[in-house]
Amino acid sequence: MAETLYRKYRPARFKDIRGQEHVTRTLRGALMLDRVAHAYLFAGPRGTGKTTIARIFAKALNCENLKEGEPCDKCSTCQAINESRSVDIIEIDGASNRGIDEIRNIKEIARVASSQNRFKVFIIDEVHSLTKDAFNALLKTLEEPPAHVKFILATTEPHKLLPTVLSRVQRFDFKKLSLAEIIDKLKHIVRSEKISAETDIFHIIATNAEGSLRDAESSLAKLISVSGTAITLDQAKDILGFIPTDQYAKALDLILAKDQSGGIKMINDLYVSGVDLSLFTDGLINFSRKIIIAKAVDSPKESLGDEFLDDHLQYVEKIANTVESADLIKIINRLIQVRHDLKTSPIPQLPLELAIMDLAI
Numbered sequence: 001m002a003e004t005l006y007r008k009y010r011p012a013r014f015k016d017i018r019g020q021e022h023v024t025r026t027l028r029g030a031l032m033l034d035r036v037a038h039a040y041l042f043a044g045p046r047g048t049g050k051t052t053i054a055r056i057f058a059k060a061l062n063c064e065n066l067k068e069g070e071p072c073d074k075c076s077t078c079q080a081i082n083e084s085r086s087v088d089i090i091e092i093d094g095a096s097n098r099g100i101d102e103i104r105n106i107k108e109i110a111r112v113a114s115s116q117n118r119f120k121v122f123i124i125d126e127v128h129s130l131t132k133d134a135f136n137a138l139l140k141t142l143e144e145p146p147a148h149v150k151f152i153l154a155t156t157e158p159h160k161l162l163p164t165v166l167s168r169v170q171r172f173d174f175k176k177l178s179l180a181e182i183i184d185k186l187k188h189i190v191r192s193e194k195i196s197a198e199t200d201i202f203h204i205i206a207t208n209a210e211g212s213l214r215d216a217e218s219s220l221a222k223l224i225s226v227s228g229t230a231i232t233l234d235q236a237k238d239i240l241g242f243i244p245t246d247q248y249a250k251a252l253d254l255i256l257a258k259d260q261s262g263g264i265k266m267i268n269d270l271y272v273s274g275v276d277l278s279l280f281t282d283g284l285i286n287f288s289r290k291i292i293i294a295k296a297v298d299s300p301k302e303s304l305g306d307e308f309l310d311d312h313l314q315y316v317e318k319i320a321n322t323v324e325s326a327d328l329i330k331i332i333n334r335l336i337q338v339r340h341d342l343k344t345s346p347i348p349q350l351p352l353e354l355a356i357m358d359l360a361i
């Protein structure tokens with residue numbers, strides 16, 4: 001199910017891409033004017049559409065009925081690319097094919113024009129993982145590519161790329177998707193699959209996905225595979241490890257009331273009930289940040305937009321009235337330390353217990 005959902009809802013045309021308008025608009029414009037660069041770099045977080053847009057662009061470059069920069073998705077060329085049958089679209093995973101031989105291979109394939117298509121398109125994923133030699137070989141090809149060749153390089157870690165590469169590509173920075181964009185697509189999938197789900201479920205999935213539509217879609221797939229055609233909020237919370245907002249409010253209340261024993265009991269109760277303490281720490285940092293923002297601005301809902309669950313707002317405003325920003329800053333800094341300590345602590349509860357003892361005095 002996870003696999004089919006993911007494939008089934010991979011956008012086939014630019015118009016189906018959520019967000020990333022700065023990318024799709026520019027690419028379509030270049031296609032319409034026939035002013036396509038010879039190499040592009042798609043940089044940005046995972047699950048935001050880099051591979052998807054690279055494939056749509058490859059289709060558009062070779063489509064027989066291109067209209068306003070949009071591939072038709074019906075001609076034999078578009079279909080061959082959709083089914084990964086086209087020999088002229090070459091996808092290389094830089095993380096597993098890191099060596100110079102693969103890049104020499106690219107050069108060899110690139111040399112000869114295609115007999116069927118206008119362009120050969122190389123999509124090199126995780127390009128920062130290539131070895132130094134492979135990189136240098138790639139650079140040579142990027143310098144003077146044959147006119148019938150286009151490169152699309154993709155990476156989640158653009159800071160690892162050499163300036164020599166950056167200067168030879170047109171770069172697009174992909175953005176994390178907003179909660180609203182993720183929720184919108186999840187709702188679309190649920191409608192198409194004829195599944196019933198309470199509205200809050202979308203919010204929980206989207207918050208957990210941290211801007212990645214791929215992660216959101218696989219969480220939804222997981223829920224559907226467990227719950228079938230009717231997903232309940234309780235199942236969603238359970239499966240996705242959702243921590244209710246009142247738990248964050250309670251933790252802050254205990255710290256501010258300097259209730260060390262109450263705080264330590266709470267941490268241990270959470271641990272015993274199976275809560276992931278690093279998720280809890282992240283959530284508590286995020287919750288505290290919202291309170292600071294609520295104290296600083298007139299309308300937190302407007303400043304943070306869809307980052308604010310309505311459910312949060314009621315707690316945030318209440319605590320914001322009773323706490324000093326300086327105390328919150330201290331709490332947040334101490335919790336950031338906890339995040340690091342959790343990775344190496346022999347006892348999972350210990351870093352949070354120590355933080356409570358520091359903060360609640």
Ligand SMILES: Nc1ncnc2c1ncn2[C@@H]1O[C@H](COP(=O)(O)OP(=O)(O)O)[C@@H](O)[C@H]1O
Pocket residue numbers: 006007009010011016017018019020045046047048049050051052053185213214215217
């Ligand atoms: N911007 C987007 N709009 C619509 N769907 C998206 C978008 N980004 C990701 N997805 C969904 O997530 C899946 C994985 O996206 P992908 O393009 O492979 O991400 P990336 O290459 O950036 O890691 C796609 O099949 C699609 O269903």
Ligand SMILES: [Mg+2]
Pocket residue numbers: 050051052125154
């Ligand atoms: Mg990808």
Ligand SMILES: [Zn+2]
Pocket residue numbers: 062063064065066071072073074075076077078079
């Ligand atoms: Zn087509």
